[in-house]
Amino acid sequence: MGSFTKFMASAIFFIVLSFLLVPPRAQEEGFISVVISSKGLEFSKDLLIEQAVSSIIPLQLPQIEKSVKIPLVGQVHVVLSNITIYNVDIASSYVVTGDSGIALIASGATANLSMDWCYSYSTWLFDISDHGDASIQVEGMEVGATFALNGQEGTLKLSVLECGCYVKDISIKLDGGASWLYQGLVDAFEGQIVSAVEDNISKKIREGIMKLDSLLQSLPKQIALDDIAALNVTFVGNPVFSNSSIEFQINGLFMAPNDDFASSLYNKGSLDPVPFNAPAKMVEISLHENVFSSVSLVFFNANYMQWVINKTPDQSLLNTAGWKYIVPQLYKQYPNEDMELNISVSSPPIMTVVNNGINITVYSDVTIGVMDADEVIPVACISLEIHASCSPDILINKLAGTVKLNRVTAYLKWSKIGNLHMHLVQAVLSTILKTVVVPYVNLHLWKGLPLPLPHGFTLHNSEIVSINSRLTIFSDVAIAERSPTSVSRPLISIR
DSSP states (O other): OHHHHHHHHHHHHHHHHHHHHSOOOOOOOOSEEEEEOHHHHHHHHHHHHHHHHHHHSSEEOOOEEEEEEETTTEEEEEEEEEEEEEEEEOOEEEEEEOSSEEEEEEEEEEEEEEEEEEEEEEOSSOEEEEEEEEEEEEEEEEEEEEEEEEEETTEEEEEEEEEEEEOOEEEEEEESSOHHHHHHHHHHHHHHHHHHHHHHHHHHHHHHHHHHHHHHHTSOSEEESSSSOEEEOOBOSOOEEOSSOEEEEEOOOEESTTOOOOGGGOOOOOOOOOOTTOOOOSEEEEEEHHHHHHHHHHHHHTTOSEEEEOOOSSGGGGBGGGGTTTSHHHHHHSTTOBEEEEEEEOSOOEEEEETTEEEEEEEEEEEEEEEETTEEEEEEEEEEEEEEEEEEEEETTEEEEEEEEEEEEEEEEEESSOOOOHHHHHHHHHHHIIIIIHHHHHHHHTTOEEOOOOTTEEEEEEEEEEETTEEEEEEEEEEOOSOOOOOOOOSOOBO
């Protein structure tokens, strides 16, 4: 037991010492932070142990052979082969985090092994041999590992610091064979069997950590939203460890796929602390408002914030007859003609995270056109200042939302049909925005923005808290079991 006790002591000492003595590191901040709480660490620990056990079983140990001297029998050559660990049960486990490392300890474990045996010896009259199989019960097994987790060129690097396994006791049950053979096996091979179990389980754990490191290295650096925008999910700096959590900083800005993104254009500034009464969940994902500003900038630069509206639920709004008393000169010059509205956002929308949601300010121009045969004749241009709010929601593992129009202010930019009654025009355009544009925007928002989650997992029992400048998701995590549900499309026409 001494070797494993020393291992556990050194593991805990390493974690505690690094937590107490290593000063905090100044590092670049990302625009998305992910905190794994003590509850999330427990979930991760249990999942890692489950995966580790499943990857170990079955574990074939090397063949053992030895010549032993048995009283009243003499020199006997014994071979143990096909030694296989086929079952491991973990009684308890715990995880300890420090400033720059993690210790994972599993204790009170048991293991079941099977093996084949054979022996041979010679007398002055004849040769004697026999063979059979046996079962081995391993009791009081302790397994532990400490490893460091650091940022490396936008990914995470996992490296083993220490790894060990200790077996307290084993019992061997022979199927066949004489009693002297049992005692000989116990006396001669117990230590070798114990060493084989300890060495090979430790080796397997190291191999598993190396595979996990390779998986971390292969994590994607972008998550595509569509063919227009992708979320930059490269890690920034090193993880920050406390005695009960791990925090990761992620770039978190949207960009055009396969393009570099100048995150220096954004300044996160100071952040308000997370509320003291924050929900006790596995993970905390905080998105700075610049994350939302970046996605709107990408779509704006790609010219995806321009719409031509020629159909509405109330089609009279797109005929000059419907504007007869709003803009009489329009009806006089173009009686009973169909119309279309060309909406063009003039600058990237301004996104601000506030208490209970996101405020959105959009500046756009609306060009009113009359459809004359195959020609669209521009007759007026209205500048709009649009104020809206977005209520965020979680759609499985994406951040979705619903926009509500709060206020619209209209200004005349130019006109070929004389002066307009702007308060009346403003009311009509506000109605069109509410009945056509807002449902269209909500359709796309409900598809959701990707969140930095590992493949195969999903959020559940989520709560959203938005405070000044950032939106935070508190959530538990579950293994994904179903694909996202489809979203129905509204009956509107925008081209």
